[in-house]
Amino acid sequence: MNIQNKIVAVLALALSLAAFSQAAETKTLRFGISPGPYGDLVAKAIQPGLEKKGYKVEFVTFQDWVQPNLALNNKETDVNVFQHVLYLRKFSADHNLELSQLIKIPTAGLGLYSSKIKSLNQLKKGDEITLALDPTNLARSLRFLNKAGLITLKVEIDQTKATLHDIATNPKGLKFVPTEAAQLPRTLGSAAIAVVPGNYAISSGLNLSDAILLEELTEDTKNIIAIRTENLNTPWAKDIIAVVESEEFKKAVEDRKNIFFSFQKPDWYKTKWNVK
Numbered sequence: 001m002n003i004q005n006k007i008v009a010v011l012a013l014a015l016s017l018a019a020f021s022q023a024a025e026t027k028t029l030r031f032g033i034s035p036g037p038y039g040d041l042v043a044k045a046i047q048p049g050l051e052k053k054g055y056k057v058e059f060v061t062f063q064d065w066v067q068p069n070l071a072l073n074n075k076e077t078d079v080n081v082f083q084h085v086l087y088l089r090k091f092s093a094d095h096n097l098e099l100s101q102l103i104k105i106p107t108a109g110l111g112l113y114s115s116k117i118k119s120l121n122q123l124k125k126g127d128e129i130t131l132a133l134d135p136t137n138l139a140r141s142l143r144f145l146n147k148a149g150l151i152t153l154k155v156e157i158d159q160t161k162a163t164l165h166d167i168a169t170n171p172k173g174l175k176f177v178p179t180e181a182a183q184l185p186r187t188l189g190s191a192a193i194a195v196v197p198g199n200y201a202i203s204s205g206l207n208l209s210d211a212i213l214l215e216e217l218t219e220d221t222k223n224i225i226a227i228r229t230e231n232l233n234t235p236w237a238k239d240i241i242a243v244v245e246s247e248e249f250k251k252a253v254e255d256r257k258n259i260f261f262s263f264q265k266p267d268w269y270k271t272k273w274n275v276k
Contacts, residue, residue: 027236028056032068032080034182035061036203037108037259038223042081045252045260049243055236065134065181066091072228073097079240081105082199084221086160087136098229103241104266106253107223108198110144111211115188120148120212125173127192133178138163141195144215150174198263208262217264245272 029050033039039059047057060077062068068080069091083091085101092099117123129150131141139162146153152169153162164176179187184196185204198208208214215221225244231237243249250273253260265275 027054028058029079029236029240030058030060030077032060032062032071032077032082034065034068034082034199034203035063036199037263038081038105038199040258041105041253041260044258045249046240046243049246049248050239053239053243055239063182069097069099069226070095072099072226075228078231078236079225079227081223081225083223083226084136085224086140086220087134088224088226090136099226100229100232102225102227102232102237103244104219104222104224104268105244106260106263106265106269107217107221108202108208108259108263109215109217109221110141111196111198111201111206111208111215112144112148112193112213113185113188113196113201113206113211114191114193116192118212120150123150123172123174123192126175127172128175128177128190129193129195130177130179130184130187130191131195132181132184132197134181135161135163137181137197138178140221142167144195148213202259219267222264222266 031042033042039061042059050057060071062071065083065087068077068082069088071077072080079102084107088099088101091097112120129145132138139160142151142153142162143159145151150172151167151174153159154166154168157166164178177191181197182200184194185200185206187194193212196206201208201211225240227237252258253263255261270276
């Protein structure tokens with residue numbers, strides 16, 4: 001083999017090794033999601049940007065709010081998208097998990113939905129209201145009902161931990177029925193009102209505009225991308241943040257053809273893009 005052929009062979013080998021190295025470095029990111037709009041948000045607004053950066057994105061779908069964080073902790077997934085930070089903190093403390101918030105995302109709030117009444121003024125004494133049974137979202141629902149004027153909560157309590165025992169006044173004698181969050185839309189056939197998280201409302205076919213009243217979210221009740229604490233400073237975690245903060249993400253969120261357009265935006269988003 002002459003010198004020129006040897007050089008060509010060496011270059012071909014180098015290119016082959018480089019291609020192999022690049023393929024070997026391609027990382028699969030497994031997103032834990034619940035059925036509904038947040039999985040769609042990942043697919044339409046986050047996955048394309050990550051794929052441009054050389055990642056492969058896979059989805060692991062869960063039907064409840066318990067398994068996603070357990071699977072994340074057990075390294076069955078790399079991140080999840082379904083919860084707000086209050087729920088993450090409570091669940092992590094209760095189960096001794098080292099999980100953290102990576103970044104907040106646009107979020108659909110709780111809504112008061114009904115197939116029986118059109119206005120809160122139509123509620124009758126003893127009517128049934130269903131609401132999430134997990135402690136964090138039960139407290140959140142009670143705060144929402146308090147703000148709506150249907151109940152009052154005891155003044156001396158920590159309202160982020162409110163329970164049914166902390167209701168001070170209930171003028172209409174409403175009956176409150178804690179229910180698994182995913183099942184709340186199904187209670188509309190029996191309950192006068194269901195307090196439904198936005199993702200479950202949308203995934204069940206309800207529109208946010210169908211709500212009698214929508215929650216005004218606080219920053220700590222806007223949804224997050226969650227991650228194992230040990231991975232917060234990894235290059236791939238920083239790449240997820242870069243994608244979420246990108247112009248392409250904003251375009252997907254603001255596209256009026258997507259349901260995310262009506263979601264409430266986190267503070268960083270409103271500041272970065274100068275939107276209300």
